Amino acid sequence: MASRLLWASRAASYLRISVFHRGFSSVIKDLKYADSHEWVKVDGNSATIGITDHAQDHLGDVVYVELPEVGVTVKQDASFGAVESVKATSDVNSPVSGKVVEVNEELSSSPALVNSSPYEDGWIIKVEMDNAGELKKLMDADQYTKFCEEEDSKH
Amino acid sequence: MKVPRSLQIWRLGIVNYSDALKLQEKLVSDRKIHKISDTLLSLQHPPTYTLGKRRTDHNLLISEAELKKLGAELHYTQRGGDITFHGPHQAILYPIISLRDIGLGARNYVEKLESTMIEIASLYGVKACPGQKGETGIWVGDRKIGAIGVRIQYGITSHGLAFNIDPDLNYFKHIVPCGIADKDVTSLRRETGNGIYEAVEKPAPHVTYSKEHQCHQVFHLF
Numbered sequence: 138m139a140s141r142l143l144w145a146s147r148a149a150s151y152l153r154i155s156v157f158h159r160g161f162s163s164v165i166k167d168l169k170y171a172d173s174h175e176w177v178k179v180d181g182n183s184a185t186i187g188i189t190d191h192a193q194d195h196l197g198d199v200v201y202v203e204l205p206e207v208g209v210t211v212k213q214d215a216s217f218g219a220v221e222s223v224k225a226t227s228d229v230n231s232p233v234s235g236k237v238v239e240v241n242e243e244l245s246s247s248p249a250l251v252n253s254s255p256y257e258d259g260w261i262i263k264v265e266m267d268n269a270g271e272l273k274k275l276m277d278a279d280q281y282t283k284f285c286e287e288e289d290s291k292h
Numbered sequence: 293m294k295v296p297r298s299l300q301i302w303r304l305g306i307v308n309y310s311d312a313l314k315l316q317e318k319l320v321s322d323r324k325i326h327k328i329s330d331t332l333l334s335l336q337h338p339p340t341y342t343l344g345k346r347r348t349d350h351n352l353l354i355s356e357a358e359l360k361k362l363g364a365e366l367h368y369t370q371r372g373g374d375i376t377f378h379g380p381h382q383a384i385l386y387p388i389i390s391l392r393d394i395g396l397g398a399r400n401y402v403e404k405l406e407s408t409m410i411e412i413a414s415l416y417g418v419k420a421c422p423g424q425k426g427e428t429g430i431w432v433g434d435r436k437i438g439a440i441g442v443r444i445q446y447g448i449t450s451h452g453l454a455f456n457i458d459p460d461l462n463y464f465k466h467i468v469p470c471g472i473a474d475k476d477v478t479s480l481r482r483e484t485g486n487g488i489y490e491a492v493e494k495p496a497p498h499v500t501y502s503k504e505h506q507c508h509q510v511f512h513l514f
Contacts, residue, residue, distance in 0.1 A: 173447065195397020198426070201346055216445065219345065224373035224428040225398040225442035226345045291395030 162191040162285060165256050169272055170281035171214070171232040176256065179272065184233050187260040188220070188251060191285045197222040199251040202244040202261065209237050211264055213271050218261065220251060229261065233271050239263040297330060297393075304335040306380060309342065309367050316450040319388040324446045330389040333452075337378040339364035339463060344373040344441055351375040351468040364463065371451040373428070373441030374471035382459040382479075385452045392447030402440055405453045406430055409438035412455060418483045429470060435478035439470060456480065 168176040174192035178185040193199065201221040211217045211231040219226045240262050244250060251259040276284060304312075312335060322328045341364055343349055352359075352375055356366055364377075378384060385408075391401055406422045409430045413420040420430045420437055430438035438455045456479035464477040480486075 192397075195399060197397075197399035197402075200426075203345065219370075221345060221372045223399055223402045224344075224371075224440045225402055225444055226370060226372040227398050227444040228446070288392075288395040291393070 162189075162194055163256075164189070164191075164278045164282045164285075166278045168256070169232065169275035169277065170284075171230060171275055172284060173214070173230045175230055175232050177232040177272075177275065179266075179269075182266050182269070183238075184235065184264045184266050185260050186232060186262050186264060187255055188229060189281075190255050193252045193255045193259070196220060196225075196227060196252075199248045201226075202248045202251060204240040204242075204244065205237050205262065207237055207240060211235060211237060211262075213274070220248070231262075231264065232275055233264060233266050234268055235264040235266040237262050238265050299389075300329055300331045302331065302333050304333060306338060307335045309337050309340045309365060309378070312337070312386065313367075313369070316386055316388060320445060320448050320450050323388055323390060323448050330387070333384075333386040333388070335384050335386070336380050336382060337384065339377070339379045339460075340367060341365070341375065341377050341463075341467060342367045342369050342371075342441075343375050344369060344371050346374070348374050348471055351471050352466070353468065354466045359466070362463070362466070369441075369443075369451070371441040371443045373439070374469075375467045376439050376441065376454065376469060377459070377463045377467060378454055379459040379463055381457050383455045383457050385455075387449055387452050390448050391444065398442070398444060401449065402428060402442060405440050405442075406438070409453060409455050413437065413480065413483075416480055416484055416486075418480060427470075427472060431475075432478055432483050435476040435483075436469065436472075437478050437480070437483070 165176070168178050170176050170189065174189045176187055176189050199220050199222045203219040205211070205217045211234060213232060213234045214230055216228040217231045218229045220229060241260050243258070244261065253259065312333070315333070319328065319331050323331070339362065341352065341359060347368060359366055391397070406428070410420045413430070413432070418432055420432050423429050423431055428440050429436055438453060440453050441451050443450045456477065458479050458481035461477055461479060461482070469477050
């Protein structure tokens with residue numbers, strides 16, 4: 138019963154918006170977003186990080202994910218790894234500073250999870266934050282949605 | 293709303309791979325802090341084999357020692373894509389541009405690189421097209437004439453495209469080009485049977501590229 142309620146509330150928190158020439162790019166309500174299109178889910182001092190639906194759509198099919206080692210330090214706005222798609226490697230930046238405590242090993246054998254499940258199974262790293270105040274620099278779902286619309290209208 | 297942007301084009305002649313890499317790294321840093329505008333490098337390399345971030349060196353069919361005997365170098369890079377060969381009479385374009393400023397993603401950018409090469413090929417009467425899914429690059433039938441490998445940092449591109457005008461195609465025999473085993477490599481020369489072109493130094497690729505981005509051109513002789 139409890140897990141069904143949890144599923145229902147998670148489903149209800151999905152905010153789907155329509156980006157005019159791109160079709161659907163979903164944005165999740167309770168996450169925070171960086172302007173380089175990474176999301177972060179905060180749970181106490183723990184941060185789970187991945188790339189957004191908008192990002193995976195603009196990248197194309199991901200064929201390789203370069204993961205950092207557990208234990209390395211990451212800094213807000215600095216690159217910690219990369220994804221490869223359509224012969225392009227794109228850096229992935231960390232929205233927060235801290236220490237990497239876990240990486241999603243599944244991505245080594247199934248990099249396409251980044252495309253099919255960018256907010257769930259396609260998560261990339263988990264970080265122990267060293268400065269929760271940095272979260273203030275990030276966007277919320279509404280701000281990020283608007284940011285994407287503005288960026289897409291540039292061309 | 294389109295703000296006029298400028299593109300600086302540097303025509304460099306033949307440049308060692310390491311030197312071109314160092315130059316690109318500097319330009320990416322400068323572009324990041326808005327010290328320079330979007331920049332396009334047009335050049336050729338001496339015989340050079342390169343690998344991408346995935347380090348797919350199982351696609352190199354000879355040892356590094358044998359490769360050096362051929363007069364070639366080997367470089368491991370951070371770009372996307374598999375193994376490839378660069379050499380004289382292969383036109384290389386390395387655009388250092390801010391995709392973020394124009395709201396372009398990797399996929400659209402690579403598609404524009406592909407259509408640039410397709411347009412160049414058609415200027416010489418060669419009908420080329422993009423590859424099938426997962427085979428980025430451009431093809432004439434099942435022969436590859438243009439390759440792409442890109443790196444994007446801070447939303448800024450480096451590396452780019454390599455278009456076979458008339459390189460020595462024998463060098464490709466020592467690799468599985470781009471990791472695709474059963475397809476040939478070709479060149480503008482092979483497809484048209486004509487002599488060696490000055491096309492490598494002609495402005496045509498730059499004009500085509502600029503049209504794709506609706507930029508105002510600024511030529512800068514390096």
